[in-house]
Amino acid sequence: MRVISLPCPHCESRVLARKSRTLSPLFKEITYMCQNPDCGHTFVAGLEVLRTLSLSALPKTNLRIPISQHVRHNAANQLSLNLFVA
Incomplete structure (x- = not known):
């Protein structure tokens, strides 16, 4: 390593x-x-x-790591696209 x-x-x-x-x-x-x-x-x-780029599959509930604005923006776009597909 x-x-x-x-x-x-x-x-x-x-x-x-x-x-x-x-x-x-x-x-x-x-x-x-x-x-x-x-x-x-x-x-x-x-x-x-500093920030999260990909969410953990095993998150610790007592740990707070900010989510990258880029990731947050992409997730919001995906959610809005999914709303229109349904």
């Missing part, structure tokens, strides 16, 4: 994820370390669930 990564914000070199910590079902902190020995920057970045 590939780890989500980004370049070092200072020197733009490759970074490695060193550890992660789950803070909630929707947010994780990831500690990155720059691989450029002249830079050596270590930093924490966040990985957050």
Whole structure:
């Protein structure tokens, strides 16, 4: 599995994820370390669930993830089309 990564914000070199910590079902902190020995920057970045693109078949009732406006718009269009077909 590939780890989500980004370049070092200072020197733009490759970074490695060193550890992660789950803070909630929707947010994780990831500690990155720059691989450029002249830079050596270590930093924490966040990985957050922002919106739903496809609804889960096994949803958790206590979890609220916003539905993408694009998905909501398409679903509304489908519903209105189905009303005319019936």
